[in-house]
Amino acid sequence: MEIELLEIRDFLSAHHPFDQLPQQALNQMPEKLQIRYFRRGATIPDVGSIDDYLYLVRSGAVEIHGLQDELLARLGEGDLFGYRASHMEGHEKFTGIALEDSLVYQLPATDVDVFCREHPQFSYFFEPAGGDRLRDAISNTGEDGSTQLGLMATQIGEMISRLPITMPPFATIQQTAAVMSDERVSSILITEADETLTGIVTDRDLRRRVVAKGLDTSLPISEIMTPAPYTLDAGDYAFDAMLQMARSNIHHLPILRNGKIAGMLTATDFAQRHTTSAVYLVSSIYKQSEISGLASISAKLPQLLLNLAAADATANSIGHVITAVVDAITTRLLQLAEEQFGPPPVPYAWIAAGSQARSEQTAKSDQDNCLVLDDTYDPSEHGEYFKQLSQLVCDGLNACGYVYCPGEMMATTDKWRQPLKTWKRYFDGWVDQPEPKALMLTCVFFDLRCIAGEKSLFQDLREYLLDKTRGNQIFLAYMAGNALSHKPPLGFFRNFVLISGGDHDHTFDLKHTGIVPIVDLARVYALAAGSHAINTQDRLKEVASGGEVSQGGAHDLRDALEFVSSLRIKHQATQIRAGEAPDNYMSPDDLSHFERSHLKDAFSVVRTMQNVLSQRYLR
Amino acid sequence: MSIWKHLFNLEERRNWWTRKMPDSPLRDYYDTPFPSRDLDWRQVDYLALDFETTGLEAKQDQILSVGYATVRGDRMLLSDATHILTRPTMAIPESSAVVHGILDDEAAEAQTLEAVMPILLNALKGKALLAHHAAIEYEFLNNACKNLYGYPFLAPVVDTLALEVRHFRMRDQAIRSGDLRLAKARARYGLPRYPAHNALTDALAAGELFLAQVAYRQSRRALRLKDLIVVS
Missing domain, CATH: 3.10.580.10 (CBS-domain)
Structure with a gap:
């Protein structure tokens, strides 16, 4: 007879984590539910503790507030709160307030426990954010599957x-x-x-x-x-x-x-x-002698991203592959430049900054690079050579779709084409007299990787830099402040992204509110520990053993990054298939319940780690 | 009959029938007192009930399906939510089959009304009957009791349609045609749309509407059962 509660069962099965329950368990759940109606403005619960029940919004909208009445979440149809579904770590008391007239299903805590005990897939949802839950989400969305x-x-x-x-x-x-x-x-x-x-x-x-x-x-x-x-x-x-x-x-x-x-x-x-298409792409890059040839190869990047996404490669692997292509193009352009202008009069190191340095490029990236020259460099004598060389490479990259950096963080800018000693002076200034505004612009130079040329120049600069930053509390405090400037959203509410203070965004900025906060955190950890790692996953892996961040915290951040990044790749792959230019903006409409739920976890992990960082450096 | 209504209240009439009546499921039902009219509405159990029938005339038409669930104060419990098909002794008229979708073949395998009534009366024990346009359910129950047990059916009745009429009157609003239909009334309270004409779904829909209506009626003065029931 309970099967007659089909309407309710179907509603449950359409929402995460109930969709994780086997059919039989799903059939049993409706009869455990109680239905409540809350008028707009009513407090939920009206009696007892919010932990007495797990609440599921059937219709209407509910806000969750913390102890200081700060807004923690805004929930719509299909969202959960109450017992075990705590929304923010570090908040012990919550109050629900009906934002609209709301019909709410409530499941007694004892029944929640029973379902959790019997169905591990279901109980994952109620574990603290991060941990197994995000990891599970990632393995769900795919790991490198094909050989x-x-x-x-x-x-x-x-x-x-x-x-x-x-x-x-x-x-x-x-x-x-x-x-x-x-x-x-x-x-x-x-x-x-x-x-x-x-x-x-x-x-x-x-x-x-x-x-x-x-x-x-x-x-x-x-x-x-x-x-x-x-x-x-x-x-x-x-x-x-x-x-x-x-x-x-x-x-x-x-x-x-x-x-x-x-x-x-x-x-x-x-x-x-079997060789991957990426490797063919890279090897053919070295056979090109014209920029047009390189451009026609880089035009295949979107297709490469599609192939990689279709094969369920991890986002981190895809980042490495896509970046390997721009590395190869850069190297080839430098070879062409040396063929045209002759061998370099003094040694140089061509250095990538930003996402290329971190091997985290996707279908949409601009160029950030600089040139470190040997200290025997004499501007009057050698200046023209390196200016021409930089111009050729940066123009070539632009022609290949790696558009000029809007902030002019490129080797063509005189300021960023300097001998090693000048670079050291730059870092003296940034590290010893940090200015928040300048740091925001230059933090791209704290992610550097040598692409071609004299590696020792780069290594020298890197050691110099890391010696300065390792354990440098004052500088790190500025970097921490910078790392906290990009905040993840609170969550999603219907077709909106809910940002702190209760404002709405219509699109979810995968890059600035999803990925950048994690990249920024990892950079601070790496600089504090003096780590050589550049790639964010590598940085988090490396610093986890160094005490700069807890093992669990670093692991959770890696999972969060992988989840958000894979979502970005999926989004860009969809755009590419539709013939659109890939970007970093997603409409909340396009997110499944599963994705929303795990994104909230990812945000929660980032928020927690930002709080820890803030406690550590900004008290 | 109607004269008794004015001379004795519901509880007195229940007592009277209890003393008079031979053993029967109806007699068992009458053994449990009705919830007191003076109780706070939250302390009352209601049975949200809906019938699908072959037509609207209790004297001629028959019950095809019964759906119900208990509303305990301010919450509806789904644990005893029940849906039962009953077997009519007449062919199902096409005019009603298009509404409820119950066909002769299906109904033929159902239980007789005689078998279903004890289950239903048991579920109603000590509760107020809650329905949208409750006169239909009340009259069909009354008719069934008279036919099967020889005595009339009594219960305190909460009618969400009557509550809705009061709601309009209190705000001095004109009622237009269709305004009082279950789906339309639910929409006014922001309740979700359900597929209509399944007895259990409609019972749940009426129960939820009731929860919404009382949420809107909350005032300084405590709301009692007597403020919600229709005179019967």
């Missing part, structure tokens, strides 16, 4: 199975070739007695440097080896290895673990995993 995309999440260490075959440098060419034949390998590593890597020899080397030249095979192998080969760390991602191979046109890559040889990665290791 293709597994490359982005697979660490190289997992791909190398056999121990590397090595020879000492004094072995003869003939001995080395014999070992290679016996071991059926196409390459061999040349190592010193202490296992340090000194070189690599491949089949191709034997063919070109020995056989073709009729070289004496009793010579030591060190004569023909490629010394100091490119290496990667076992902790790097397989995708990075593919990019490195494509960029340098090599097929063998020695892999180190803790500085010692761990194995050899070869192009064939990827064969069964």
